[in-house]
Amino acid sequence: xxxxxxxxxxxxxxxxxxxQAANRALRVNRLCxxxxxxxxxxxxxxxxxxxxARYDLEPEDRQLIRDRDWLGLVQRGANVFxxxxxxxxxxxxxxxxxxxxxxxxxxQYLATRQAKGS
Amino acid sequence: xxxxxxxxxxxxxxxxxxxQAANRALRVNRLCxxxxxxxxxxxxxxxxxxxxARYDLEPEDRQLIRDRDWLGLVQRGANVFxxxxxxxxxxxxxxxxxxxxxxxxxxQYLATRQAKGS
Amino acid sequence: MARIIGGLGSPHAPSIGAxxxxxxxxxxxxxxxxxxxxxxxxxxxxxxxxxxILIYNDHVTSFFFDRYPTFALSVxxxxxxxxxxxxxxxxxxxxxxxxxxxHLAHALVEDEFDLTIxxxxxxxxxxxxxxxxFWPNHANGWPTAIVPIAVNVLQFPVPTPRxxxxxxxxxxxxxxxxxxxKTVVVLGTGGLSHQLHGERFGFRNADWDxxxxxxxxxxxxxxxxxxxxxxxxxxxxxxxxxxxxxxMRGALSGEARKLHVNYHGPLHxxxxxxxxxxxxxxxx
Amino acid sequence: MARIIGGLGSPHAPSIGAxxxxxxxxxxxxxxxxxxxxxxxxxxxxxxxxxxILIYNDHVTSFFFDRYPTFALSVxxxxxxxxxxxxxxxxxxxxxxxxxxxHLAHALVEDEFDLTIxxxxxxxxxxxxxxxxFWPNHANGWPTAIVPIAVNVLQFPVPTPRxxxxxxxxxxxxxxxxxxxKTVVVLGTGGLSHQLHGERFGFRNADWDxxxxxxxxxxxxxxxxxxxxxxxxxxxxxxxxxxxxxxMRGALSGEARKLHVNYHGPLHxxxxxxxxxxxxxxxx
Ligand SMILES: [Fe+3]
Ligand SMILES: [Fe+3]
Numbered sequence: 132x133x134x135x136x137x138x139x140x141x142x143x144x145x146x147x148x149x150x151q152a153a154n155r156a157l158r159v160n161r162l163c164x165x166x167x168x169x170x171x172x173x174x175x176x177x178x179x180x181x182x183x184a185r186y187d188l189e190p191e192d193r194q195l196i197r198d199r200d201w202l203g204l205v206q207r208g209a210n211v212f213x214x215x216x217x218x219x220x221x222x223x224x225x226x227x228x229x230x231x232x233x234x235x236x237x238x239q240y241l242a243t244r245q246a247k248g249s
Numbered sequence: 250x251x252x253x254x255x256x257x258x259x260x261x262x263x264x265x266x267x268x269q270a271a272n273r274a275l276r277v278n279r280l281c282x283x284x285x286x287x288x289x290x291x292x293x294x295x296x297x298x299x300x301x302a303r304y305d306l307e308p309e310d311r312q313l314i315r316d317r318d319w320l321g322l323v324q325r326g327a328n329v330f331x332x333x334x335x336x337x338x339x340x341x342x343x344x345x346x347x348x349x350x351x352x353x354x355x356x357q358y359l360a361t362r363q364a365k366g367s
Numbered sequence: 368m369a370r371i372i373g374g375l376g377s378p379h380a381p382s383i384g385a386x387x388x389x390x391x392x393x394x395x396x397x398x399x400x401x402x403x404x405x406x407x408x409x410x411x412x413x414x415x416x417x418x419x420i421l422i423y424n425d426h427v428t429s430f431f432f433d434r435y436p437t438f439a440l441s442v443x444x445x446x447x448x449x450x451x452x453x454x455x456x457x458x459x460x461x462x463x464x465x466x467x468x469x470h471l472a473h474a475l476v477e478d479e480f481d482l483t484i485x486x487x488x489x490x491x492x493x494x495x496x497x498x499x500x501f502w503p504n505h506a507n508g509w510p511t512a513i514v515p516i517a518v519n520v521l522q523f524p525v526p527t528p529r530x531x532x533x534x535x536x537x538x539x540x541x542x543x544x545x546x547x548x549k550t551v552v553v554l555g556t557g558g559l560s561h562q563l564h565g566e567r568f569g570f571r572n573a574d575w576d577x578x579x580x581x582x583x584x585x586x587x588x589x590x591x592x593x594x595x596x597x598x599x600x601x602x603x604x605x606x607x608x609x610x611x612x613x614x615m616r617g618a619l620s621g622e623a624r625k626l627h628v629n630y631h632g633p634l635h636x637x638x639x640x641x642x643x644x645x646x647x648x649x650x651x
Numbered sequence: 652m653a654r655i656i657g658g659l660g661s662p663h664a665p666s667i668g669a670x671x672x673x674x675x676x677x678x679x680x681x682x683x684x685x686x687x688x689x690x691x692x693x694x695x696x697x698x699x700x701x702x703x704i705l706i707y708n709d710h711v712t713s714f715f716f717d718r719y720p721t722f723a724l725s726v727x728x729x730x731x732x733x734x735x736x737x738x739x740x741x742x743x744x745x746x747x748x749x750x751x752x753x754h755l756a757h758a759l760v761e762d763e764f765d766l767t768i769x770x771x772x773x774x775x776x777x778x779x780x781x782x783x784x785f786w787p788n789h790a791n792g793w794p795t796a797i798v799p800i801a802v803n804v805l806q807f808p809v810p811t812p813r814x815x816x817x818x819x820x821x822x823x824x825x826x827x828x829x830x831x832x833k834t835v836v837v838l839g840t841g842g843l844s845h846q847l848h849g850e851r852f853g854f855r856n857a858d859w860d861x862x863x864x865x866x867x868x869x870x871x872x873x874x875x876x877x878x879x880x881x882x883x884x885x886x887x888x889x890x891x892x893x894x895x896x897x898x899m900r901g902a903l904s905g906e907a908r909k910l911h912v913n914y915h916g917p918l919h920x921x922x923x924x925x926x927x928x929x930x931x932x933x934x935x
Contacts, residue, residue, distance in 0.1 A: 132478045132540070135811055135879040144850030145888050149807035150469045154444065157486050157716060164715050167736040202849065210805060211848035211889070212710040216736040225919065229852035240853065244918050250762045250824070253527055253595040262566030263604050267523035268753045272728065275432060275770050282431050285452040320565065328521060329564035329605070330426040334452040343635065347568035358569065362634050433771035436720055437760060476721060476808035479817075481765035484806060487717035522768060524760035533763075 148210045155189075156208030159196075162186040163213030172220055199223070202232045266328045273307075274326030277314075280304040281331030290338055317341070320350045369467075369545040372414060372552060372648035374615040374623065375407055376583075376641040377497035379423060379556040383638075384456055384496040387503065396633070403629030403640040404500045410626065411501055411511070414648055417549035418464045418512040420471070420538060421494055422531075422614040423556045424520045426451070428491035436483035437526050438534065439517040440475070442468040446515065449489035458499060461490055464512035467545060471514065474541035480534060490515060497556045511552075520557070520608040525595060531610045532591035535617020542618075550648075555615030561636035562603030569635055575601040576630060576637040579609060583641065584625045587616045606637070615643075622646045653751075653829040656698055656836060656932035658899040658907065659691055660867075660925040661781035663707060663840040667922075668740055668780040671787065680917070687913030687924040688784045694910065695785055695795070698932055701833035702748045702796040704755070704822060705778055706815075706898045707840045708804045710735070712775035720767035721810050722818065723801040724759070726752040730799065733773035742783060745774055748796035751829060755798065758825035764818060774799060781840045795836075804841070804892040809879060812894045816875035819901020826902075834932075839899030845920035846887030853919055859885040860914060860921040863893060867925065868909045871900045890921070899927075906930045 141147065148156075162183065165171045174182045183193050195203040201218050205211060218228040230240035259265065266274075280301065283289045292300045301311050313321040319336050323329060336346040348358035383401075386394065392401050428449045430436065446461040472484055494515050502510055516534075519525055526534075535553065542551050559579060562570040579602070582590050590613055598607035627642040667685075670678065676685050712733045714720065730745040756768055778799050786794055800818075803809050810818075819837065826835050843863060846854040863886070866874050874897055882891035911926040 132474070133811070133878060135477050135809075136473075136807060136883075137880055140880070142851055142854075142884055144852075145846070145883065146849050147807045147888065148805060149473075151465055153716065153806065154442065154465055154486060160711070160716055164711055167712065167734055169734075172736070205848050210711060210716070212805065215847075219736075225847070229847065229919065232848065232852045233850055243853065250758070251527070251594060253525075253761050254523060254599075254757075255596055258596070260567055260570075260600055260604075262568075263562070263599065264565050265523045265604065266521060267757075269749055271432065271522065272726065272749055272770060278427070278432055282427055285428060285450055287450075290452070323564050328427060328432070330521065333563075337452075343563070347563065347635065350564065350568045351566055361569065430718075432768075434714075434718065434720070434723065434767055434769050436718070436767040437765035439718065473808045477811060479763075479811070479814050481721035481810065481814070483718055483720040483767050484716075484803075485718050519768075524757045526765065527761060527763070530763050530765070 146205050148208065152208035156210070158186045158188055159192045159204065159207070159209050160213050162188070163209065163217045166213070166216040166220060175220060201228050205232065264323050266326065270326035274328070276304045276306055277310045277322065277325070277327050278331050280306070281327065281335045284331070284334040284338060293338060319346050323350065369542050369547050369549045369551055370647045371539055371542050371618055372416060372550045372645050373410070374553045374555065374619045374643040375501065376555045376612045376615060376639065377500060378558065378636065378638040379493045379496040380636055380638070381492040381496065384492055384499055387499050388456055400631040400633070400638050403631065406627040407501055407640060407642050408503060410642060410644070411552075414550065416511050416552045418467050418514060419498075419552045419554050420618070421498065421513050421515045421554045421556070422518060422611045423493040423497070423515060424608055424611065425493055425517045426491055427521065429489050430517065432522060435519055435522050436517065437519050438480060439483040439485050439488065440468060440472055441485045441488040441515045442472060443486050443488060446513070447489040448495065449491045451491050456495060458495060458505060459508050461494070461498065461513050462509050464514055466547070467512070468514045470545045471538070471541045474544060475537055478537045478540065480537060488515065488517070493556060497554055501554070518611055520611065525607070526610075527595060528593055528598065528610045528613055529591045531613040532587065532617040535614040538614070539618045553615045553618040555612035557611050558602065558606050558609030559637040559639050560602035560606040563605045563635065567603065570603040571632055571635070571637050572601055572603070573630070573632050573637055576632065576639060580628055580630065580639055580641060583612060583616055587613060619643055620645060653826050653831050653833045653835055654929075654931045655823055655826050655902055656700060656834045656929050657694070658837045658839065658903045658927040659785065660839045660896045660899060660923065661784060662842065662920065662922040663777045663780040664920055664922070665776040665780060668776055668783055671783050672740055684915040684917070684922050687915065690911040691785055691924060691926050692787060694926060694928070695836075698834065700795050700836045702751050702798060703782070703836045703838050704902070705782065705797050705799045705838045705840070706802060706895045707777040707781070707799060708892055708895065709777055709801045710775055711805065713773045714801065716806060719803055719806050720801065721803050722764060723767040723769050723772065724752060724756055725769045725772040725799045726756060727770050727772060730797070731773040732779065733775045735775050740779060742779060742789060743792050745778070745782065745797050746793050748798055750831070751796070752798045754829045755822070755825045758828055759821055762821045762824065764821060772799065772801070777840060781838055785838070802895055804895065809891070811879060812877050812882065812897055813875045815894045815897040816871065816901040819898040822898070823902045837899045837902040839896035841895050842886065842890050842893030843921040843923050844886035844890040847889045847919065851887070854887040855916055855919070855921050856885055856887070857914070857916050857921055860916065860923060864912055864914065864923055864925060867896060867900055871897060903927055904929060
């Protein structure tokens with residue numbers, strides 16, 4: 132049996148989905164997961180506070196969602212795949228979500244790539 | 250790797266939950282599984298045909314349920330644990346359900362046991 | 368470093384839970400069975416383990432056949448009491464230990480056990496019957512944290528007897544690498560012989576049950592070498608769940624001592640209890 | 652007896668699926684990537700395998716973290732096209748092969764793989780992207796039955812690289828014990844290097860991707876010996892899903908020949924395709 136991960140030596144800017152952070156983020160992840168239902172997407176667009184109330188989120192998580200703070204949510208334990216449902220619903224595509232997490236504008240990020248488009 | 254089951258040499262009166270029979274029985278099993286919800290138990294008691302219609306059962310399965318034919322359902326692939334929700338809802342306790350599967354009356358079955366009760 | 372101080376085996380029939388909720392510990396017809404819990408209760412009270420790893424099976428309550436896991440480990444800090452179709456038992460939610468459970472998850476997956484990791488897992492009679500019998504004063508909460516591992520014994524293929532035994536061995540390694548000075552017990556549940564379906568309903572085999580209890584103490588390797596078919600033939604299709612006791616036994620050392628065993632087979636099922644103590648349990 | 656005739660690797664990014672649905676096979680910016688599928692399409696058209704075992708991961712579409720399986724095998728005869736949040740792709744339901752899948756279930760569980768067995772498993776882009784690229788004429792149905800195995804690469808602990816390689820080896824044994832005169836391919840999907848979260852978003856490593864493709868052919872044992880940490884460091888946290896290709900490689904014999912490889916890393920992700928052929932595939 133070989134230890135597979137050295138949590139203290141992960142590359143900077145990497146947050147693994149595991150442990151008590153994963154437990155804490157379960158409700159945020161569930162809200163994002165459920166956005167695959169069109170009715171939930173409509174509910175979020177109509178009244179985000181009401182939808183969040185249904186998921187019994189902690190105040191910190193609610194504020195991060197209000198702020199569209201994708202990096203903050205990842206740091207709190209949200210998994211990027213359900214989170215992308217939320218960020219895309221809020222108008223940030225994959226590249227835009229990523230640029231924000233890198234602390235760049237979309238243009239700055241795309242300038243680091245060879246091709247354009249999604 | 251040792252083969253764990255000899256399907257052709259199972260003890261008589263034994264029906265393992267596996268294979269294509271398990272696939273076929275998925276809808277019957279789901280109906281029985283969902284009876285853990287009080288609303289579904291009430292729906293079955295009020296109008297069994299309407300509840301069955303929701304689960305898209307095959308005609309053979311519907312008839313077996315109408316007939317309270319627990320052995321027939323097991324032979325069609327139903328698993329005994331969800332099935333016990335249905336049989337108990339229909340008034341057959343564990344011993345009564347078992348007696349019927351053995352082809353005995355409840356009294357005949359209990360006479361084979363040391364103790365009485367459930 | 369954490370250590371395993373004992374292993375306990377118990378049936379998990381819902382009828383036992385109902386008896387406990389009715390305060391029926393001394394009901395004459397069930398006294399032989401219920402008295403079997405007394406030495407286990409005393410031992411747990413004396414040793415106060417910090418956590419219990421509970422090897423049990425769900426009865427199509429929290430898991431449906433749309434997704435049926437071979438091994439499901441809960442990392443939740445609390446487990447709701449499930450409604451199995453007759454209303455939930457009047458029990459407090461079952462406290463977990465997320466820190467231990469995530470440690471076990473990492474250790475077991477690194478050790479090539481392909482767990483399903485659960486963060487939301489209500490418990491049914493498979494888990495609640497034994498813990499409510501082991502800790503009868505549970506009305507205001509459970510004194511020991513419970514880390515449940517649900518095993519598929521209902522839909523074939525089920526894990527082999529040897530795989531359960533190896534799971535126990537891996538659990539021992541995992542507990543011993545948990546960097547907490549805590550004590551852990553392992554609980555095996557289910558059985559013994561019974562069959563609840565088909566014309567063979569009501570099948571019991573007290574001879575096999577006694578042989579199983581004896582080999583569990585003296586030669587668990589022999590039990591691990593049997594095939595699932597052997598368990599079905601000797602102990603009934605539903606009785607084949609007794610392989611879950613092998614995980615408990617596999618988690619114990621060669622120095623574990625059997626302190627207590629009890630057997631009673633009054634109705635549909637052969638019921639047994641067993642208690643093993645590790646040298647590590649001896650109170651200094 | 653059934654036999655494995657080849658192994659194919661493909662990325663599974665949803666952007667590729669969108670391109671396919673728009674008929675964008677020749678869009679200049681993506682031509683280097685999309686042309687990589689042509690030799691694979693021709694090979695599949697020539698060999699018409701009866702079934703494909705698809706090693707992929709779900710992206711929190713059909714599985715949520717309430718119950719997250721390490722390995723989930725579908726025994727369903729049909730798989731719905733999932734709605735991931737933007738409406739389902741215009742694809743026909745994906746035909747399975749229950750007989751093969753249940754055979755694999757029994758063989759793998761006997762072989763100590765602790766599967767979650769699924770009878771209702773909609774497929775997301777992890778599965779749909781590669782099959783819609785391999786079989787571009789899918790509008791009226793899929794020519795090859797698909798047996799999907801979903802792997803956890805999202806919630807840690809994830810299975811070790813060696814476990815994936817062993818899964819492939821066990822799949823080979825299992826296919827070869829299936830008493831049907833049929834041909835099977837194994838599909839590995841995902842990667843290569845990418846990271847989609849945190850300040851490290853956009854990380855790619857073309858050098859590592861090329862080394863991986865080369866070792867996959869010549870020394871898969873070396874890839875199986877690396878740790879998950881190595882994959883994360885070299886290929887990004889999400890790129891660590893490339894271990895799924897090891898299951899495909901593990902299912903191949905020492906005589907498998909690499910017929911085709913392609914690499915393109917234009918945007919967020921290092922994309923690659925690879926095709927291995929078994930001697931058993933040679934048309935007599
Ligand atoms: Fe049981
Ligand atoms: Fe992926």
